[in-house]
Structures are given as structure tokens and as C-alpha cells.
Amino acid sequence: MELRLDGTHYPLETLGPGKRLGVWFQGCSLACPGCMSRHTWDPAAGTPATVAEVLALWRRALADGADGLTVSGGEPLQQAAALAELLAGAARLRDGARRREGSAGPHPADLLVYTGYEPGELTPERRAALGGADAVITGRYRAAEPTPLAWRGSANQRIVPLTPLGTARYAPYLTRPAPGPRLQVGPAVDGELRLYGVPLRGELAELERTLKRSGVGFTERSWRP
Numbered sequence: 001m002e003l004r005l006d007g008t009h010y011p012l013e014t015l016g017p018g019k020r021l022g023v024w025f026q027g028c029s030l031a032c033p034g035c036m037s038r039h040t041w042d043p044a045a046g047t048p049a050t051v052a053e054v055l056a057l058w059r060r061a062l063a064d065g066a067d068g069l070t071v072s073g074g075e076p077l078q079q080a081a082a083l084a085e086l087l088a089g090a091a092r093l094r095d096g097a098r099r100r101e102g103s104a105g106p107h108p109a110d111l112l113v114y115t116g117y118e119p120g121e122l123t124p125e126r127r128a129a130l131g132g133a134d135a136v137i138t139g140r141y142r143a144a145e146p147t148p149l150a151w152r153g154s155a156n157q158r159i160v161p162l163t164p165l166g167t168a169r170y171a172p173y174l175t176r177p178a179p180g181p182r183l184q185v186g187p188a189v190d191g192e193l194r195l196y197g198v199p200l201r202g203e204l205a206e207l208e209r210t211l212k213r214s215g216v217g218f219t220e221r222s223w224r225p
């Protein structure tokens with residue numbers, strides 16, 4: 001099955017516990033004011049990919065001992081069929097690797113999905129697409145409600161564990177700050193600098209000022225219209 005992606009990154013260390021494969025879906029019509037990922041809004045932008053190609057990255061990440069998969073965007077549920085297929089395939093590969101390794105292997109990798117939809121907007125079709133996830137982080141980004149809570153951009157957003165593994169991995173962080181840094185700088189591709197994570201209020205402006213003092217300026221920023 002085909003999907004449109006904004007990108008992928010491994011190892012991702014700022015959106016969920018441990019070392020993860022990050023997958024960003026392209027396209028989001030929710031248009032939260034202050035969204036730092038405006039480049040993911042246009043459903044026709046990004047790059048085409050297949051679920052099989054993403055699963056090949058996941059297989060490599062698992063072989064490297066990844067702690068989990070984080071699917072974000074964009075809005076993953078606006079490509080619901082591809083999301084469902086990706087989660088089902090990721091769970092199958094994770095469970096297969098676990099069976100081969102037995103209890104001597106690393107702890108099982110979890111599957112986390114970010115959605116801007118509120119819990120009350122999760123229709124049966126959307127819930128079905130999330131069926132393979134261990135946990136979901138729900139809710140629009142609200143710029144007026146900053147929060148230090150782990151892996152969330154605003155205080156209204158909720159971590160919802162969906163499986164025993166999701167509960168074990170995420171319940172300790174429901175009301176706690178993230179254990180590590182909130183922002184990660186990825187490799188620059190074609191002159192584009194990628195930042196991964198959920199910054200605290202003012203953190204992006206501070207980063208811009210710091211870089212400017214070193215003679216580095218941005219021509220465009222995905223967090224500004």
C-alpha cells in the first residue's frame with residue numbers, strides 16, 4: 001500500500017522512550033495555530049512511499065535494538081488505511097523478533113502514534129486504524145497551554161496506553177516531564193535542518209537567536225506562516 005511521508009529518522013530520542021524509529025506522515029487539515037510542522041500540512045507534498053519500504057526501516061531498527069516506533073505527522077489518521085497496515089506489520093515484525101530472541105532479547109519495542117484528534121473524535125474507523133498501537137498521544141496543539149509534560153506540546157494532550165505494554169512503558173510518564181532532552185537536531189538534507197521533538201515555549205526562538213549569534217540564519221521556518 002502507498003502512503004505519503006514527510007520523512008523518517010532513526011534513532012529518534014525525543015518522541016517516546018528510548019531509541020526509536022520516527023515516521024512522519026504527510027498531510028494534516030487540522031491547522032493548529034502555532035504548529036511547528038506546517039510543512040506537513042499539504043497532503044500533496046512530501047514523498048510517496050510504500051508501507052513495505054517503511055517496514056524495511058523498522059526491521060533494521062529492530063535488529064539494532066530499537067525501543068519503539070513513533071508515528072507522527074502531519075496527521076497519521078488522515079491516511080488511516082496505510083496507518084493500520086503499517087502498525088499491523090510493525091507489530092508482526094516486533095513479535096516475530098521477540099519469539100526468535102526469547103526472554104534473553106531486549107525488552108519488546110512499543111508502537112506509539114501521535115494524533116491531533118481528541119478522544120471524542122476517534123470514530124470507529126479511526127480507532128480501528130489505531131488497533132495495532134500500544135499507546136496514542138491525542139489532541140490538538142494549543143499554543144496557549146504550554147506544558148513540561150513528557151512528549152506533549154500542550155497541557156491538553158493526553159497519553160493513552162492501549163495495551164499492557166503501552167501501560168508499562170507510558171503510565172510512569174502520564175504526569176511527568178520527559179526523561180531526556182526535548183529537542184533533537186537531525187542531519188541537514190538539501191540545506192534543510194530537521195528538528196525532532198516538542199520544544200518548550202520560547203525554545204525555538206532561543207535556538208534561532210543562538211544560531212544567529214554564530215552567523216547561521218533560517219530563510220524559512222516550518223513553525224511560522
Ligand code: SF4
Nearest residue numbers: 028031032035074116
Ligand atoms: S500540531 Fe499536529 S495536528 Fe496540529 S496542525 Fe500541526 S501536525 Fe496537525
